[in-house]
Amino acid sequence: MTANEYGFDTLAIHAGQEPDPRTGAVVPPIYQTSTYAQDAVGAPRLGYEYSRSSNPTRDALQECLAAIEAGRRGLAFASGLAAEDTLLRTVCRPGDHVVIPNDAYGGTFRLFSKVAERWGLDWTAVPLDDLDAVRAAFRPGHTRLIWAETPTNPLLNIADIPALAGLAHEYDAMLAVDNTFASPYLQQPLALGADVVIHSTTKYIGGHSDVVGGALITADAGLGDELAFHQNAMGGVNGPFDAWLTLRGIKTLGVRMDRHCDNAERIAGYLSEHKAVAQVLYPGLESHPGHEIAAKQMSRFGGMVSFRAAGGPEKAVEICNRAKLFVLAESLGGVESLIEHPGQMTHLSAAGSALEVPADLVRLSVGIETVDDLLADLEQALG
Structure with a gap:
């Protein structure tokens, strides 16, 4: 199911959530398992081997996330910061540079200043609503990302997504947008030119203060494949029950x-x-x-x-x-x-x-x- 075929609420209820083919269950089951029986050596059923790598409940959530953000690939994580860390370590290398908001979420700031900086990632904080300041912060050949929040947390500043996307792509960089405050229902950054959308699914997507999670959704399938490799290699995935709770929240x-x-x-x-x-x-x-x-x-x-x-x-x-x-x-x-x-x-x-x-x-x-x-x-x- 895609955004071109159906409206938002239809996608939220049905994308990735077809009735179970064996029992007819309308709600996707919770596949609370760590491993899967294989039919022969090297022949896993439907590609499922180990639940860090893939799990049917998480797959349902990831398909739904991609659909409601009008993206090509959705990936679910144990928290929003696990998603952020995976994105940084996938697209950046030591010596790269990132432009971030000067009013970024405190956890994001801590990730950049206390973690990523230690393995060689540099960053500059500027007001993202000032395009001249963003351009001045760019280091051609080194700036890999513009990292945007809009609205920002907690000052609720607004960044112009199409303008930032144009600026990033001018310098062969990417635009990543934290869409947590808006939710996919109110704003779809990929359609406005962003390359990656980030969510703390703990917030509006889950919606009931009973689950912690994060997500990345990409416009490009190739980037989605790279992130999926790192998702498995780094292991910051959510469990099947957390995925099921998040999927339940998306419906409303x-x-x-x-x-x-x-x-x-x-x-x-x-x-x-x-x-x-x-x-x-x-x-x-x-x-x-x-x-x-x-x-x-x-x-x-x-x-x-x-x-x-x-x-x-x-x-x-x-x-x-x-x-x-x-x-x-x-x-x-x-x-x-x-x-x-x-x-x-x-x-x-x-x-x-x-x-x-x-x-x-x-x-x-x-x-x-x-x-x-x-x-x-x-x-x-x-x-």
Whole structure:
């Protein structure tokens, strides 16, 4: 099944998930096995030998991921960072250079600064919404990747995917886009010129805060084959039950994202008029500097809202601690609403660096609860 044949929600429910041919089971089985009987030496059944290399449940997930991102190959991993690490070690070599956002996710920054740098990968952090700055950061012959997030975590900045793709390809580099915040339902970077899409499937794709996973989806089958080799060689795959949970989450991705967006739009509007809020960061607001680009490359603006507390860092922490319905927790993209202080939680690894986030910043992952209940909780938390 491909995006050319069917709509998004149909693909999410059916791609890679045909009824089991033996029993007729409508939901793909969980193949909870590590190894497979072979018919003869060197003759595995349907190519299955060992579940690190391939597993029918994971294969179903990977086919579905490729379909909903309109890609040629989908690969599933044990976490988003396992996917990121596999991508870097596949396409980069010691001495190569990568351009990253100057407000990248803290875990991504840690991967570059504390892990990849040690084996010889260099990187430069620039605002990706400034194409002149991106071009100036390029090192012809050495820059292998532009690594983009859009919207970014947690400042919700917007990068122009087609423009970055054009710039990367001009220098014979690749564009990798972390599409976690938008989800494939709201944005499809491969169709806009990106070479690889990255996901923490823990977030919106899984959608229920009950599984950790990651994914890579490629536009080119050859690159997909290279990544698949490294996926097996490095071994950072997810187990069959995790793959099954993620596949279950995908089935409702479209309807969940519609509610996430509905609620986030209401909350962003409410916060923008509250005296305890100094600034709201949400690309759906016309005041957002990336609003026009987001409107071109996203169907809607997502369920993540960040804001800066008018009372400074102490007030931001107080708001997080006072929230009740918004659960004080890291991660995002689940059906329940979460609140966090990025500076002391998800982005602590960037403290003291050029990527340090503002200390007065609060990040909301807006869930799918009754929006009036969420607004009431924010009202009491803001004081």
